[in-house]
Amino acid sequence: MTETEIERDGAGTGTPVWITPLTPLSFLRRSADVYPDKTAIVYGERRHTYAEFAAEVTRLAHALRGSGVKPGDRVAYMLPNVPEMLVAHFAVPLAGAVLVAINTRLSAPEVQQILDHSGATLFVVDSALHPRVAPVAGELKTVDEIITVVDPAAPGDGIGSGVRYDDLLARGSDEPLQWEVDDEESTISINYTSGTTGQPKGVQYSHRGAYLNSFGEIVHSTHTPDSVYLWTLPMFHCNGWCTPWAITAIGGTHVCLREVRGDVIWSLIDEHRVTHLNGAPTVVTTIMRAPEAKTLDYQLVITTAGAPPSPTTILQMEQMGFRIVHVYGLTETYGPYSVNQYQRGWDSLEPEERASLQARQGVGMLQAERLRVVDKDMVDVPADGTTMGEIVMRGNNVMTGYYSDPAGTEKAFEGGWFHSGDLGVMYPDGFVELRDRAKDVVISGGENISTIEVEQAIVSHPAVLEAAVVGVPDEQYGERPKAFVVLSPGESADEATLIDHVKSKIARYKAPKAVEIVEELPKTSTGKIQKFELREKEWGEGGARIKG
Known part of the structure; x- marks a missing residue:
């Protein structure tokens, strides 16, 4: 059949009529x-x-x-x-x-x-x-x-x-x-x-x-x-990845779950011999700490993102019969974009060293492009595991844009790549590891919480003069918001009062875990609050928060 004999579709794309559009x-x-x-x-x-x-x-x-x-x-x-x-x-x-x-x-x-x-x-x-x-x-x-x-x-x-x-x-x-x-x-x-x-x-x-x-x-x-x-990951979150x-x-079986509870999860695992589930590290913690927890007689795959599982958690879950698949992504990338692709050479390493390698965010998934870590000029940083840059992505696994927001879309794709706002390093083996977030979003149990939104809710209380919110360590959720508050002269308010006030303004899960009343907030000479100092106080020197 010659080119002139090929029947084309009516959309003007030049696609032969026998080529059907992709759709799930x-x-x-x-x-x-x-x-x-x-x-x-x-x-x-x-x-x-x-x-x-x-x-x-x-x-x-x-x-x-x-x-x-x-x-x-x-x-x-x-x-x-x-x-x-x-x-x-x-x-x-x-x-x-x-x-x-x-x-x-x-x-x-x-x-x-x-x-x-x-x-x-x-x-x-x-x-x-x-x-x-x-x-x-x-x-x-x-x-x-x-x-x-x-x-x-x-x-x-x-x-x-x-x-x-x-x-x-x-x-x-x-x-x-x-x-x-x-x-x-x-x-x-x-x-x-x-x-x-x-x-x-x-x-x-x-x-x-x-x-x-x-x-x-x-x-x-x-x-x-x-x-x-087992549906432990919300379907409202990136369409359940x-x-x-x-x-x-693939023709598998969906086991629906109304709420994530350790006893219910273990009951369903036992009843249906669940083979897979997805979720934030808080789900992994819920499973591990449930009174019903036990060692499985088969392997159950847990795909997790939102924060990297700690090496200790990886080892503990493996001992219980679970296999951790660590992925990384954002809402803008359909959920997971990269995966910590396991290497057989890691089998010979000491368990702690192997688990540490598994905690990295990894490489682009099969359907995605490779991850890049770039400087402010969009030049790739050295693959030395030390030099930090912003993680950028592109390809079929990236959103088509923000709905009714052309300006936001244009900004997100400056230079032809999607800017994640996450800072990371590139290793010589091509694996990426997150080191911090350019944004101040707190990732709690896999949910993004805007610190600015929480701050605005706190400052709306008449007794509050200033507030700064940062993420602090939390055993169950990875991190939770904590507020540092300066009260107005002559005013008084305690921690419980301010937390309840926030809960009345925004979703309850966004409320701070704790509120610390301080005399002043650390600021630059121009008056900008230096949140890294607050993070260092909670996380240790460097204020490091490694997320997935």
Whole structure:
């Protein structure tokens, strides 16, 4: 066939018509065909085969369209890791819409801000969470309808004015749909991250990026059709690192989990012989410290990020039968971007030395480009394990941009690479290790907390003159915010009062672990607060915080 005989598509891209755009929607279509009777989803007593999974996704996609959702519209979900949240990762894009998964720990004003900014037209919320957003339900600018999911495991005390999820499904049909998209670069989801200012930024993921990232998760976490994956990582966090699509692609089993509790996790591990789970180091700590903890008679893979697991933790988990896969990334990189790729040469090293090497952030994953560590002129720093620079990334595993924020997008991609804001070093073997953050974001249990946002909440108390917040060590969460506060002359306030005040202003998990009243804050000659001095006080000389 000659070039002139090749039929091209109508989009003007020059792509032959037999080349189909990449989308993770194709994963469920395939698994429903290949494994129709296999258990796809487990939640309590509920069981869904892959055929049933695909059928509910189809019905919900029709229901969304029947509810007025048009191609490109944003549909917001605020649910824990229940089956309905998993279904949404396929049904919303199958309807041609964009999924906006909202952090279940946010306060009502924060939720409203995301809904308004994204322009979501339909909002699906868990009944137990509905009372939290009810105060702003009548003030939403774009939401036409609120749908409530009632979970018998935690029904909540208020259903609200929206219709129930079952009523929404009743609007759908079983008519077959095409599990494909016209443009693989179109947006499949928007994930909000607070950044350093506390203002949410909508990180846009494409169908192509989600498709390719899923393969990276399959390869580096060693998933197979026999994988039994426990949902300890929130699906609202970077779309669960694209794992809703990855596990479905390989035909594994999703074990849903409403809340992360040590006793429940161990019960599900025993009942289902869980093979894989993901999460921040706090999840690893929860598993290790649970009274039910024991040594497994098989290997369970834990993929972790948010902060590097300590060498001691790695060794302890290995002794219990776990294998740690250490990854690193940001919301802007679909979650994991790099992996600590294990080297067989490390087998001969002393356990402590080997574990120390495993605590590094590593190299670009299979589907990603390599990591670079650059100076302010975008020149690679020497690979000496000492010279620090900023970590930058690019490729299919990087967001397409911030939603409705061209200026923010342009700044993030100065020089043609995404600027992580993280400082690290490059080793001679090509592995990267984080040394500090250019941003002052506190990473607590895998969640980003803006210190500026916390400071503003503290300063809003009438007794406070100045405040500075830094991350301090925490055994369970890796680090937690601590506030250093200067009171106004003649005013008084104690630690408990200020912490309670912060909790009334922003999400409770962002509140400082401790508040220290000081006479003054360390400042430069120009009046800028020197946070590194505060960090040194808490972390030791250098104020080092190594994060993943």
